[in-house]
Amino acid sequence: MRVGVGGAVDPLDAEASWGQARLALRFAVAGDPVEAVVDHDALGPVALLGAIPAGALSAQPDVRALHGLAGRDGGPLVLAALAAFCRTGSLRQAATELHLHHSSVAARLAHVEDALGWRLRDPQDRFRAQLALYAMRLADPP
Numbered sequence: 001m002r003v004g005v006g007g008a009v010d011p012l013d014a015e016a017s018w019g020q021a022r023l024a025l026r027f028a029v030a031g032d033p034v035e036a037v038v039d040h041d042a043l044g045p046v047a048l049l050g051a052i053p054a055g056a057l058s059a060q061p062d063v064r065a066l067h068g069l070a071g072r073d074g075g076p077l078v079l080a081a082l083a084a085f086c087r088t089g090s091l092r093q094a095a096t097e098l099h100l101h102h103s104s105v106a107a108r109l110a111h112v113e114d115a116l117g118w119r120l121r122d123p124q125d126r127f128r129a130q131l132a133l134y135a136m137r138l139a140d141p142p
Contacts, residue, residue, distance in 0.1 A: 001030060001036060002025055002028035002029070002030045002036050002037075002038075003025065003028060003036060003037040003038070004020075004021040004022060004023065004024030004025025004026070004027070004028055004038055004040065005020075005021055005024055005037065005038065005039040005040060005041075006018060006019070006020035006021035006022075006024065006040050007020050007040055007041050020040035020041075020047075021040065023040060023043075023047060023050045024038040024039060024040040024043065024047075025038065026050060026137065026138050027043065027046075027134060027137055027138070029083070029137065032080070032083070034084075034087065034097060035083070035087070046134060049131075049134055049135060049138055050138060052135075052138070054138065054139045054140075055139075057135040057136070057138055057139035058139040058140070060132070060135055062116070062128065062129075062131075062132035062135070063132055063135045063136045063139060065115070065116050065132075066079065066116075066132050066133065066136050067136065068115075069111075069112065069115055069116075074108075077108060078108045078111055078112060079133070080098060081094060081098060081100075081104075081105045081108035081109055081112075082108070082109065082112050082120075082129060082133065083133055084097045084098050084105070085105065085109055085120060085126070086120075086126055086129050086130040086133065087130075089126070091105055091106055091109070112129070116129075
């Protein structure tokens, strides 16, 4: 299940909130209790990614690289670890969220770093990874 939440508006502006909810839904991840519900207002400027055509997002090299990772054995688990780490900023918190030992998450993140050349402890690379994950979600609606 996925849920998108629009902003509070006057009743006559309900259409605007509906549009926000639909956009927020594109960011939601089914099966992930932390990311299954997305509030448009909480997205902030990240919501602007929704204005980029899906084809342009799919063609972006980082998004293509994540698709490549997703298609490998264990790929969805690797992407789940990456998303949890980007969201929490902590290996141990990501492991707790995923109900895994931190060494399992570390191994999955090392796989991402090796495959994509990112250093996920570097805030800039972690931000880049988070943007690529968002772009991938927006490019491939469920």
